[in-house]
Amino acid sequence: MTGLTVRAERSAPLDRTRARRKAAWRRRRLVLLLMTPWLIGFSVFFGYPLVMSVYLSFTHYDLLSSPKWIGTANYRYLFTQDPQVGAAVRNTLWIIAVMVPLQVVFACGVALMLARARRGVGLFRTIFYLPALAPPVAATLAFVYILNPATGPVNILLQHLGINGPLWFQSTSWSKPSLVLLGLWGVGNTMIIFLAAILDVPRHLYESAELDGAGPLQRLRWVTLPTISPVILFSVVIGVIAGLQYFTQAYVAANVASGQASQAGDQTVNNLGYPEDSTLFYPVLLYQHGFRYFNMGYASAMSVMLLVVAFTITLLIIRNSRRWVHYVGAAK
Amino acid sequence: MRRVGIGLLVALVLGAALLAATARTSATAGTSGAKAENITIWVGWSAAELKAFKGVVAEYDNKHADVTVKVVGGINDDKITAAIRSGKVPDVVSSFTSANVGSYCNSGAWIDLKPFLAKDKIDVNMFPKTSQYYTQYKGKRCALPLLADVYGFYYNKKMFKAAGLTSPPKTMSQLTAYAKKLTKKNSDGSIKVAGYNPFLGFYSGNAPDLTTYAPLFGAKYVDGSGKSVLSRDPAWSKILKWQKSLIDWYGYKNLQKFNAGAADEFSASHAFEIGKLAMMIDGEWRVAFIAREHPGLDYGTAPAPVDDAHPELYGAGYVNGTIIGIPKGVKHKDQAWALVKYLTTDSHALAIFSNGVRNVPTTKASLTSPDIKPDAHFKTFLKIFANPNSKTSPITAAGNAYGSLIQAFAVKWQAGHAGDLAKGLQKLDKQIDAQLKQAQAGGVP
Numbered sequence: 088m089t090g091l092t093v094r095a096e097r098s099a100p101l102d103r104t105r106a107r108r109k110a111a112w113r114r115r116r117l118v119l120l121l122m123t124p125w126l127i128g129f130s131v132f133f134g135y136p137l138v139m140s141v142y143l144s145f146t147h148y149d150l151l152s153s154p155k156w157i158g159t160a161n162y163r164y165l166f167t168q169d170p171q172v173g174a175a176v177r178n179t180l181w182i183i184a185v186m187v188p189l190q191v192v193f194a195c196g197v198a199l200m201l202a203r204a205r206r207g208v209g210l211f212r213t214i215f216y217l218p219a220l221a222p223p224v225a226a227t228l229a230f231v232y233i234l235n236p237a238t239g240p241v242n243i244l245l246q247h248l249g250i251n252g253p254l255w256f257q258s259t260s261w262s263k264p265s266l267v268l269l270g271l272w273g274v275g276n277t278m279i280i281f282l283a284a285i286l287d288v289p290r291h292l293y294e295s296a297e298l299d300g301a302g303p304l305q306r307l308r309w310v311t312l313p314t315i316s317p318v319i320l321f322s323v324v325i326g327v328i329a330g331l332q333y334f335t336q337a338y339v340a341a342n343v344a345s346g347q348a349s350q351a352g353d354q355t356v357n358n359l360g361y362p363e364d365s366t367l368f369y370p371v372l373l374y375q376h377g378f379r380y381f382n383m384g385y386a387s388a389m390s391v392m393l394l395v396v397a398f399t400i401t402l403l404i405i406r407n408s409r410r411w412v413h414y415v416g417a418a419k
Numbered sequence: 420m421r422r423v424g425i426g427l428l429v430a431l432v433l434g435a436a437l438l439a440a441t442a443r444t445s446a447t448a449g450t451s452g453a454k455a456e457n458i459t460i461w462v463g464w465s466a467a468e469l470k471a472f473k474g475v476v477a478e479y480d481n482k483h484a485d486v487t488v489k490v491v492g493g494i495n496d497d498k499i500t501a502a503i504r505s506g507k508v509p510d511v512v513s514s515f516t517s518a519n520v521g522s523y524c525n526s527g528a529w530i531d532l533k534p535f536l537a538k539d540k541i542d543v544n545m546f547p548k549t550s551q552y553y554t555q556y557k558g559k560r561c562a563l564p565l566l567a568d569v570y571g572f573y574y575n576k577k578m579f580k581a582a583g584l585t586s587p588p589k590t591m592s593q594l595t596a597y598a599k600k601l602t603k604k605n606s607d608g609s610i611k612v613a614g615y616n617p618f619l620g621f622y623s624g625n626a627p628d629l630t631t632y633a634p635l636f637g638a639k640y641v642d643g644s645g646k647s648v649l650s651r652d653p654a655w656s657k658i659l660k661w662q663k664s665l666i667d668w669y670g671y672k673n674l675q676k677f678n679a680g681a682a683d684e685f686s687a688s689h690a691f692e693i694g695k696l697a698m699m700i701d702g703e704w705r706v707a708f709i710a711r712e713h714p715g716l717d718y719g720t721a722p723a724p725v726d727d728a729h730p731e732l733y734g735a736g737y738v739n740g741t742i743i744g745i746p747k748g749v750k751h752k753d754q755a756w757a758l759v760k761y762l763t764t765d766s767h768a769l770a771i772f773s774n775g776v777r778n779v780p781t782t783k784a785s786l787t788s789p790d791i792k793p794d795a796h797f798k799t800f801l802k803i804f805a806n807p808n809s810k811t812s813p814i815t816a817a818g819n820a821y822g823s824l825i826q827a828f829a830v831k832w833q834a835g836h837a838g839d840l841a842k843g844l845q846k847l848d849k850q851i852d853a854q855l856k857q858a859q860a861g862g863v864p
Contacts, residue, residue: 149525150526151504151522152526152528161857164853168850168854168857170846171823171824236679236680237679257675258675259836346678358620358627362675363830363831364831378497380858381519381817381818382857385857
């Protein structure tokens with residue numbers, strides 16, 4: 088009797104453990120089941136292409152016949168001989184170094200102003216956000232038209248003011264700044280995130296700062312910016328990655344500004360990078376090799392390098408961010 | 420145990436995904452081709468040109484009760500490649516980008532037409548040499564020509580008369596002199612009417628990779644061993660020097676502004692058509708555009724002027740063409756071939772299509788076909804096409820990739836940013852050789 092009682096007492100915790108494990112397994116199963124669509128999507132549309140790109144980067148592959156293993160030849164050509172890659176890298180770094188900070192500052196500035204608005208808040212928010220809804224191709228077409236040095240309204244207006252307007256998309260020194268203007272105009276998405284973060288800054292922090300005698304600039308420097316620093320980090324990382332992948336606007340602007348937009352079917356004419364390779368960004372060159380010249384092995388090598396660079400830069404930014412990003416409630 | 424369970428599930432999910440992908444591939448492969456009586460042809464033409472092509476195909480349809488041909492327009496090479504890769508191919512494909520024939524033939528993506536040609540006893544010498552060249556790669560004939568684009572010279576007769584000029588220029592120095600005479604400037608120094616606009620990239624006649632100028636100077640791309648000779652063949656520096664001297668006369672920035680203000684080349688406001696440009700090099704299709712958009716324009720056509728030192732080249736021009744072939748994986752090869760054969764070798768079909776789109780027909784017989792509607796302007800291009808010195812650009816395994824290197828250098832040169840010409844061309848040769856080697860075998864020299 089005593090022995091039975093002991094066994095029953097011992098088996099009770101065992102049963103409970105089993106039951107807990109079973110329940111935990113069921114929960115996990117449910118989680119996995121719910122994650123299945125994502126897992127499938129991730130494996131098919133991200134994992135598989137990634138692995139294939141790495142493999143193809145070591146092959147000669149013209150899209151039409153089977154890939155042929157050539158070792159590191161694509162990488163050697165990329166690093167030592169491709170005459171256009173230097174310009175493409177320089178242009179890409181330029182757009183990241185200039186456009187990303189400007190976009191962050193501009194989006195943050197607009198969001199700060201909108202956060203202060205008392206009347207017509209909804210209207211202003213809509214107006215500033217609207218450009219983000221314009222498709223990139225349409226927006227670029229509009230900008231090339233507006234900034235046409237001969238017939239565009241901007242230069243006509245400048246002429247009335249006695250200023251000889253620049254050649255914008257036709258000029259090597261103005262083509263990238265023109266793209267930056269386009270980027271700033273469509274900054275609505277970043278602006279909305281900043282606005283949400285700014286409106287989320289706890290009131291009591293401002294009140295404490297005011298009691299300590301802080302002026303508006305000091306409140307911005309010591310309260311707003313540190314509190315929204317995670318959003319700044321997010322915008323910088325997303326901006327840098329978008330800069331590394333900068334394609335659509337450059338592709339459309341070069342084709343339209345060079346006057347070849349209507350020759351969609353004829354790929355003999357090549358105006359990517361117009362004028363003088365000043366808008367030849369790394370992804371544009373990659374596209375050119377992969378889809379215009381059927382050199383997909385080489386294009387894959389370029390894309391692998393792009394991934395490595397994007398990963399490294401993101402890692403560096405995130406590591407560096409520990410010094411300036413503050414998470415509310417996070418332990419130091 | 421827990422890890423094993425999760426691992427199993429992940430493997431299951433991945434397996435399912437792979438299975439789904441495989442199933443999809445086999446499903447698409449299973450649907451490739453169409454029923455025997457229905458065949459599909461993909462072409463690049465659109466709008467009015469597509470309508471003309473459909474007219475030709477309709478005639479074929481009427482003559483052949485066993486097939487019904489479906490024409491799909493607005494196709495480019497990206498779509499063709501994607502279709503071949505997916506296995507879901509149309510029966511016949513055509514491309515405007517003859518430079519890609521190297522990829523299509525080399526990879527076998529377009530099937531070899533030699534057995535069909537042999538079976539039907541068709542001698543490829545029925546096509547002019549240039550067209551024979553851009554429809555094969557290293558002896559593999561995977562395409563045939565379906566009308567050609569031929570570049571010639573257009574000049575505004577009214578402006579010529581006003582300037583006291585009686586005939587079109589025959590040499591480059593004459594062209595320069597005429598250009599200066601015909602140019603009109605605004606009070607602020609900007610260009611009102613350009614006599615001749617040599618800016619690379621301005622309309623098709625100024626292809627930035629210099630293709631349209633090369634035959635006019637007799638310029639060669641490669642030597643016998645396939646090495647780039649841009650620095651060794653003096654014709655290239657002649658082209659670039661001549662072109663730059665005229666750019667400098669206008670002023671680079673003045674031309675940039677003029678170009679930016681000029682309408683799209685395929686719009687009814689084309690600079691030549693509205694009298695803002697007195698002379699230009701352009702394709703034969705412009706004849707049809709002018710007839711449609713500005714029938715009252717008083718203009719003439721002629722072969723483009725040539726290098727002063729090579730008057731014998733006068734009459735030649737740059738030739739490029741639409742290519743047509745049969746993609747691999749097609750189910751109705753015989754029906755596809757019958758259509759290709761009809762479209763490319765039947766003089767009547769070529770003539771009526773040529774009349775419709777005003778592109779040059781591509782067999783020697785069709786050039787003199789009585790079905791070709793007489794048109795003095797268009798006849799010029801038929802003669803240029805038949806000229807033995809007319810040339811196209813080299814066909815390589817990497818399409819026109821070398822052209823992008825020539826272009827990168829040439830546009831820098833015209834802007835005055837390329838430095839020493841001889842050194843620049845030497846560097847360009849090295850770059851082209853390296854690129855071709857990389858594209859062909861994936862190796863570096």
